[in-house]
Amino acid sequence: MSRRDARDAEDTPSPQELSDFSIRLQKARGTALEKAKVGESDRLGLALRVGLEFIAAIVVGGGLGWSLDSILQTQPLFMVVFLVLGGVAGTLNVYRISQGLDESIGLGQAKRRKEESPQGWRM
Amino acid sequence: MVSPVHQFEILPLIPIRFGGVDISFSNSALFMLVAVLAIYLFLARGMRERSLVPGRFQSLVEMIYGFVANMIRDNVGKEGEEYFPFIFTLFTFVLVGNLLGMLPYSFAYTSHIIVTGALGITVFAGVTVIGFMRHGLHFLRLFFPQGAPWATAPILIPIELISYLSRPFSLSVRLFANVTVGHIMLKVLAGFVVSLGLLLGVVPLAATVGVTVLEFGIAFLQAYVFAILSCIYLNDAIHMH
Numbered sequence: 001m002s003r004r005d006a007r008d009a010e011d012t013p014s015p016q017e018l019s020d021f022s023i024r025l026q027k028a029r030g031t032a033l034e035k036a037k038v039g040e041s042d043r044l045g046l047a048l049r050v051g052l053e054f055i056a057a058i059v060v061g062g063g064l065g066w067s068l069d070s071i072l073q074t075q076p077l078f079m080v081v082f083l084v085l086g087g088v089a090g091t092l093n094v095y096r097i098s099q100g101l102d103e104s105i106g107l108g109q110a111k112r113r114k115e116e117s118p119q120g121w122r123m
Numbered sequence: 124m125v126s127p128v129h130q131f132e133i134l135p136l137i138p139i140r141f142g143g144v145d146i147s148f149s150n151s152a153l154f155m156l157v158a159v160l161a162i163y164l165f166l167a168r169g170m171r172e173r174s175l176v177p178g179r180f181q182s183l184v185e186m187i188y189g190f191v192a193n194m195i196r197d198n199v200g201k202e203g204e205e206y207f208p209f210i211f212t213l214f215t216f217v218l219v220g221n222l223l224g225m226l227p228y229s230f231a232y233t234s235h236i237i238v239t240g241a242l243g244i245t246v247f248a249g250v251t252v253i254g255f256m257r258h259g260l261h262f263l264r265l266f267f268p269q270g271a272p273w274a275t276a277p278i279l280i281p282i283e284l285i286s287y288l289s290r291p292f293s294l295s296v297r298l299f300a301n302v303t304v305g306h307i308m309l310k311v312l313a314g315f316v317v318s319l320g321l322l323l324g325v326v327p328l329a330a331t332v333g334v335t336v337l338e339f340g341i342a343f344l345q346a347y348v349f350a351i352l353s354c355i356y357l358n359d360a361i362h363m364h
Contacts, residue, residue, distance in 0.1 A: 049297070056293040061285045082285070085278075089285035104359050105287055108268030 050097050054090040061086015127310040131234050154230045158219040198354035202361050213242065214350035221302060221342030234302040236295060243295030246353045254360035262363065294352055301345045305338045
């Protein structure tokens with residue numbers, strides 16, 4: 001075989017090589033996806049997110065109560081009530097994240113959705 | 124030495140007062156304008172040739188397009204395609220804002236809660252309106268789980284409502300906090316380099332370099348998270364169960 005032929009053979013891969021390549025590519029993609037799903041930094045992100053979602057609900061609840069109070073002149077009735085409700089909502093948020101039910105509005109819908117496709121998006 | 128939060132100061136570049144309200148053209152507004160122009164020029168430059176075999180710029184543009192299009196297809200499905208322009212704009216605006224903020228002497232507008240909050244509330248309000256448009260008052264049923272006794276409604280509905288209303292808050296705080304904390308950390312670490320001197324200063328300098336790399340990662344990740352969460356909320360409003 002001349003040098004030229006050898007180079008041609010290198011440049012144009014055979015169908016066999018091509019199918020090998022696509023299998024390897026798929027494998028590499030699969031492992032990359034799996035790695036991305038359960039990484040160390042992912043868990044840190046999840047932990048930070050749980051804290052944020054908990055506090056977010058309390059702040060929103062307190063804010064809602066405070067504005068209701070200032071509109072209706074009923075200080076501090078609604079703020080107390082809504083702070084408690086905000087705490088409950090924050091706990092609900094944390095529960096939903098830990099159960100993977102946080103992608104949907106409302107617990108009922110989230111549960112139905114999870115039954116259909118158990119693998120959701122996690123972050 | 125300047126304080127680590129000095130970099131977030133809003134400076135009015137062109138003072139404008141309109142009806143007693145300060146609407147000055149600030150450095151924040153300037154960098155938003157720069158971001159929009161940069162995105163526009165980048166997209167226009169990339170698509171100028173429209174060749175079948177893309178060059179460097181065109182590949183980049185196509186990559187970003189494909190990335191966002193895939194994100195919408197995976198998370199929202201076929202019906203989500205009509206919202207592609209919005210998600211694409213959101214993603215590129217946040218991404219370029221984060222990246223512009225990484226340049227020395229620049230200003231990161233995503234480090235202000237008023238900016239991320241406005242973006243978050245826009246997404247939230249839009250998604251809620253879409254939900255009502257598609258399902259009417261049926262959309263409200265989401266706030267009460269099916270099968271629960273009616274007597275629990277006065278407690279359950281406010282709780283679900285607060286949980287729902289906390290979404291734009293956590294969405295915007297996540298972006299704002301990540302960018303702000305990263306920039307403060309960089310400034311503090313860099314400050315140590317000066318105060319520790321030539322010999323010992325090498326240690327915080329190395330840390331600064333490391334954190335800078337991390338910050339670039341966070342710039343991408345937070346833009347991605349912001350866009351994908353918007354997709355997920357959109358999916359929720361479109362496909363009600």
